[in-house]
Amino acid sequence: MPRPGKNSYSDQKPPYSYISLTAMAIQNSTEKMLPLSDIYKFIMDRFPYYRENTQRWQNSLRHNLSFNDCFIKIPRRPDQPGKGSFWALHPDCGDMFENGSFLRRRKRFKLLRTEHMACKSSPMMHYFHHQGKMNGGHHEHPGPAAAAVERLPHFQGYGGINCGQSGGFKHPFAIENIIGRDYKGVMASGLPITSVMHHLGYPVPAQLSSVVNSMWPHVGMLSESMSAMQVPVSSDYAPFGVSMKGLYHHAGAGQTLPAVPVPIKPTLTMGPMPGLSGLPSGPTQLCSSSSMLEKDGSETLESKGNPIHPALRLS
DNA sequence: ATGTGTTTACTAAGGC
DNA sequence: GCCTTAGTAAACACAT
Numbered sequence: 001m002p003r004p005g006k007n008s009y010s011d012q013k014p015p016y017s018y019i020s021l022t023a024m025a026i027q028n029s030t031e032k033m034l035p036l037s038d039i040y041k042f043i044m045d046r047f048p049y050y051r052e053n054t055q056r057w058q059n060s061l062r063h064n065l066s067f068n069d070c071f072i073k074i075p076r077r078p079d080q081p082g083k084g085s086f087w088a089l090h091p092d093c094g095d096m097f098e099n100g101s102f103l104r105r106r107k108r109f110k111l112l113r114t115e116h117m118a119c120k121s122s123p124m125m126h127y128f129h130h131q132g133k134m135n136g137g138h139h140e141h142p143g144p145a146a147a148a149v150e151r152l153p154h155f156q157g158y159g160g161i162n163c164g165q166s167g168g169f170k171h172p173f174a175i176e177n178i179i180g181r182d183y184k185g186v187m188a189s190g191l192p193i194t195s196v197m198h199h200l201g202y203p204v205p206a207q208l209s210s211v212v213n214s215m216w217p218h219v220g221m222l223s224e225s226m227s228a229m230q231v232p233v234s235s236d237y238a239p240f241g242v243s244m245k246g247l248y249h250h251a252g253a254g255q256t257l258p259a260v261p262v263p264i265k266p267t268l269t270m271g272p273m274p275g276l277s278g279l280p281s282g283p284t285q286l287c288s289s290s291s292m293l294e295k296d297g298s299e300t301l302e303s304k305g306n307p308i309h310p311a312l313r314l315s
Numbered sequence: 316a317t318g319t320g321t322t323t324a325c326t327a328a329g330g331c
Numbered sequence: 332g333c334c335t336t337a338g339t340a341a342a343c344a345c346a347t
Contacts, residue, residue, distance in 0.1 A: 017337065036319065061339055066321050083347055084319045
């Protein structure tokens with residue numbers, strides 16, 4: 001297989017799946033999220049092959065966006081008119097690609113049914129419930145954070161009535177609808193959730209701030225640990241100038257992440273990290289090993305001796 | 316009208 | 332052979 005490089009493929013079909021191409025585009029964006037049209041544009045700009053038969057591959061790409069749980073849809077802000085939503089990578093979608101090949105993933109990213117429902121219907125509550133389990137909470141009960149947030153008037157107004165498939169109205173711009181999708185990205189980025197929420201233009205009740213701060217005092221630590229790492233960026237792992245590190249997990253700050261099976265490769269997305277005054281932090285790909293991935297218990301590829309694609313190897 | 320998003324169905328390829 | 336993943340086509344609904 002030819003090694004991907006600048007202009008390596010000219011008009012030939014690149015050895016990347018649509019999922020890979022989409023992930024590249026999203027990763028390459030400063031906000032880690034793109035509208036569909038920009039994803040098209042990114043692909044066509046870099047891969048001449050996709051400047052033809054646009055109807056065909058764009059249909060396929062849209063199919064992939066909808067079909068694969070690794071992509072999440074982020075509604076536009078009211079002050080961001082335009083067609084369609086933004087698309088981002090699910091915070092838990094790292095470690096997808098097999099053997100360094102972007103043609104075939106090691107394992108399809110798929111939410112468990114129960115988690116899928118929870119995540120789709122109320123992502124932020126999903127996270128709080130998830131945290132409750134992580135923190136040793138009872139399996140059948142939401143964690144303390146969930147209980148705390150559920151008591152917030154703000155959430156009673158939006159998320160409190162729309163859980164599950166009851167068909168209740170879900171405000172498209174409910175805070176948990178926006179931030180919940182990004183919860184780990186927010187955590188990973190080191191940006192306090194409330195800061196990002198505020199940036200996105202949503203009111204952040206003081207109650208929520210205090211809850212968040214008390215529940216995740218390590219958020220600030222994450223920021224420090226990440227900036228201290230300063231993972232060097234090598235030019236040869238980034239085909240077409242796109243960092244793919246974000247597609248892999250990072251275990252470096254493991255002590256601040258949930259105690260779940262560790263990823264196979266310590267990686268870190270160090271794309272442009274928007275500051276608090278900058279653009280919203282999308283799902284930055286500091287991925288903990290997914291607790292929502294369907295796992296088959298199989299050993300990792302590295303443990304089987306499979307090499308990591310040079311394009312993904314840390315320098 | 317056009318773009319976007321969802322869903323279903325089918326086929327091919329690769330892994331076990 | 333079976334299963335999973337990927338690619339493609341198509342129909343449909345909805346938003347701009």
